[in-house]
Amino acid sequence: MDLTEVIDAYLVESDEFLRDMEAILLRTEVSSPTDEDLNAIFRAVHTIKGTAGMFGFESTVKFTHVVENLLDRLRSHEIPFQQELTEILLKAKDHLSYLVNEETKGKIPESKITHGNSILELMKPFQSIDADNSVKNGSHKEIEKPTQKKTDGGLAGSNALTSKTNTNDVIPGYLISFRPNRNVFAQGLDPISFIGYLKKIGKIHSLKTITETIPISDEYDPESCYLGFEIHFVTDSDLDTVRKVFNFIENDSFLHILPPGSNIEDLVDLSQQLPEEEILLGNTWKEINILTDASLINYFEELKGRKTGIVTSSVPSADPVTAALESPLEILEFKNPTQLTKDQNKSATIKVDSKRIDNLINRVGELVVSCANMNQLIGYTEDSNLQESSLLAMRLLNEVREISLKLRMVPIGDTFQKYTRTVRDLGKDLGKEIKLITEGNETELDRNIVDKLGDPLTHLVRNACDHGLETSEEREKKGKPKQGTIKLNAFHEAGSVVLEITDDGNGIQKEKVWQKGIDKGLVSGPLPDSEEEVFKLLFHPGLSTASKVTNVSGRGVGLDVVLQNIESLRGTITVKSTPNQGSRFIIRLPLTLAIIDGFLVEVGKNQFIIPMDMVLECLHFTDENKTDSNQFFPLRGNLIPFLRLKDYYPTESSGENLRENIVIVRNGEKKAGIVVERLLGEYQTVIKPMGSVFRHVKGVSGSSILGDGNVALIIDIPSLFERTIAVENERLYK
Incomplete structure (x- = not known):
């Protein structure tokens, strides 16, 4: 049996849990959990432990078992949460992330097992903290859960959840309310197999x-x-x-299990949580x-005794069982309005292979x-009906295009x-107090762009920590807050x-x-007035302003790679800085790498x-x-530089x-x-990458391949800006 897809789902799910x-854990450094x-x-x-156990990932199970024991005692308040635990649990999270990803590929090396054991050793002192000494030296035994007090309003028999075949035969049992996710079949799972597995541990x-949620035939999805x-x-x-x-x-499913010892009030609570809008x-x-008739009668008699107002009419003596069964309908058979509204507004999500989305786009x-x-082609005809139909088809296609592109959009917050x-x-490695603030987390970007942004952003953040921010002592001397931002x-x-x-x-x-x-021979002459021209040097390979080399940065390797990565995404990066106030790196990126709205122009025979x-x-x-001999164009009182496209891209004249x-x-x-010969109007196009020969x-x-089969080049505006500015600077300083 091929488990590739199931293991992929395990990796994705585990990654979300670990994030x-x-x-x-990071929040616990500033406030108690x-x-x-x-x-x-x-x-x-x-x-993660349970899923890893199903796949037989022994190393993951052994490590998570000890971590789980500690967390279980923390959440039950058997031991207090201490700040030292944050660092230990973060290390445990990192190691668990390694185990989850690597054990799917094969056996974990012994050195990594030893590393994991060293993290577990750090937990032992906290495991041994126990007022009644029930747990020592990291060992763990199950803490007996207190059973609920039995009341007369409980369910039948000595245990609340029981069934009676006769007055002397009491069968204790669990109530399992199970509603599989709608998309469970698409995930390769069969709910019946889980129910069948119950037979291995009981009866x-x-x-x-429950069939109430099966839709009518027109809405039914097989x-x-x-x-x-x-x-x-x-x-x-x-x-x-x-x-x-x-x-x-x-x-991904609704699962609620009531153990023996529960009472009717627990059933009432459960009835308000179930996904069905209406069910008897x-x-x-x-x-x-x-449930039994007698237990229901006892429950409602007790409610009347408490004067809760839930039951306002007395139970007729002629048929007390029927009356008792009719009375609880609004409690046991219908959900409260708040829960209904919440479930009706809940959106369903499905996991789709990204390759399928890419193929669709x-x-x-x-x-x-x-x-x-x-x-x-239709524009050249005079058939108004054909033109109208064409415009309608284009409008609908644009809507499909927008919807398909949004499938690949993800928020930058993650x-x-x-x-x-x-x-x-x-901050800890460099001995600095640093605070990170994030804004615009909901801003959406193409997933393909987000995937490639990791390295550039990491380098810029590391540079800001190392080069940008001063130590706490230096900041205090300058009158700044001790903590950098x-x-x-x-x-x-x-x-x-x-x-x-x-x-x-x-x-x-x-x-x-x-x-x-x-010093590196990249420029010469006095310091120019243009801040942009100076800061462009930062992106040259091997150039660094760091006074010393550290483990973080200072070798002049990185910003040149950042620039290459950003440009490969059709983006730009600029720098703004004020002495003693800070720096700002600004990255501009397209919304998507797949389809763009373009403006089609023609020069000679090329488009x-x-x-x-x-x-x-x-x-x-x-x-x-033109203004005098320079390449400037007057635009409403301002002069802007311009270039002729035919000077940069030699083309055959159209005659x-x-x-x-x-x-x-x-x-x-x-x-x-940009000076061109002919304006052809708006044109939606699919971006095709250039071959390796034209990469530079x-x-x-x-x-892009146009509808008539011709190839049109997509202009890189930021690159043309640089060339235009360079040409004008050369003319001005000759």
């Missing part, structure tokens, strides 16, 4: 299948699971053993021998190109979260996503950077595409528009004497003009 665990926090950490480790006394189960289960095993049967399916639970539980992209070509740990650890921010702007990495440290000394550039989100306006252009046009574009806060060609970010 949440780390976030909670709540009961909910401790329960969440315990559930994470407990679930299924009776079972009722690949979805609509069934639920109410099970009366008899066993000598404890609650944890019964729950472990459902470990692998519990996280009183009759269902009576049918599987969880690629096909939609090809369809966009074909439809654009069709519209061009990426930002992992740097909390990075900043914390670096690094801020990660993300927001949408003009069809792009902007990421900012800001620190309130030393700032970058322009004179020092320029002198380093001179080019300019990203639409960078186009501001188009104007008629003649040589009289026509066409008037020129200038396309005003912007990159960040700057504007420039400047000014081109990709290509």
Whole structure:
């Protein structure tokens, strides 16, 4: 049997649990954990342990077992939470992350097992803290759970959850309410197999299948699971053993287990949590021998005695059983309105292989190109009905395109979260107090871009910690807060996503950077007024302004790679800095790498595409528009540089004497003009990567195949900006 897909699901689920665990542990450094926090950490480790056990991952199970014991005692308040535990549990989380990922590939090396044992040794002193000495030296024994006090209003027999076959035959049992996730079949799981496994540890006394949620025929999906189960289960095993049967399916399903000793009030609470909007639970539980007529009568008589107002009418003496069964309907058969609203608004999620989404987007992209070509051809006809149908098809296709692109959009917050740990650890290593602030966590970005942002962001954050921020003593001397601050921010702007990495440290000394550039032969002459020209030197390989080399940075390796990675994503990076106030690195990225809205232009016989989100306006252009001998264009009282596209991309002349046009574009806060011969209008296009032969060609970010089969180059506006500025600087300083 191929378990590849199931193991992949285990890895994804474990990664989510471990990320949440780390976030909670980092919060405990500034505030004590709540009961909910401790329960969440315990559930994470407990679930990973159970799933690893199903796959036979012995190393993971052994390690998590000891960690789970400690967390169990913490959440039950047998031992107090101490700050020293944060560091130990973070180390345990890191080691568990290694085990989860590596044990799926093969056996864990002995050196790593030893490392894990050393972490467990650190837990022993905390395990031995116990007022009644029930646990010593890291050993663990089960703590007996107190049983609920039996009341007259409980269920039948000596145990509350029982069934009576006659007045003397009492069968103790569990009530298991099980509602598998709708998408359980798509995950490769069979709910019946989990129910069947119960027979290995006990006996299924009776079972009722819940069918109320099966939709009408038009809405029925044969690949979805609509069934639920109410099970009366008899066993000598404890609650944890019964729950472990459902470990692998519990996280995505509704599962509630009431042990022997529960009473009708527990059933009332359960009835308000079940997913069904309406179900005759009183009759269902009576049918599987969880409830009895006598227990219901006792319960409602007790309610009347308490004067709770739930039962307002007396039970007729003629048929007390019938009356008692009718009275609890609003309690046992219907959910409260709050729970109904909550469940109705709950959205369902499914896990889909990312390759399928990529294939979908690629096909939609090809369809966009074909439809654009069709519209061009139809535009030459005079058939109004055909043109109207074409426009409608294009509008619907645009909606499909937007929906498909959103499938691959993910919030940047998950990426930002992992740097909390990075900043914390670096602060301790460097002896600095550092606080990380994140904003714009909900900003969405293409998953493919997010995956490739990890290394650049990590390097910039590490640089900010090491180079940017001063030590606490230096900050106090400058009158700054003792604790340095690094801020990660993300927001949408003009069809792009902007990421900012800001620190309130030393700032970058322009004179020092320029002198380093001179020493390496990269530049010459006096310090220029342009801050951008100076800071561009930071991205040259081997250039570093660090006074000493550390384990973190200082060798001049990294920012050049950051620039390469950002440019490979069709993005740009700029730097702003103020001495003694801090620095800000600004990254601009496209929303997606797949499909863009472009503006199609023509020069000679070749066509080019300019990203639409960078186009501001188009104007008629003649040589009289130029100012003296320089390449500047007057635009409403301002002068902006411009270039002729044919000067950068030699093309074969079309033979026509066409008037020129200038396309005003912007990159960040700057504007420039691009002179072309013909404006062809908006054009949606699929971006195709350039071949390895053209990988280093400047000014081109990709290509696209047009509807007529011709190839159009996609203009890299930031690269053209650099070349334009360089040409103008060369002319000015000659």
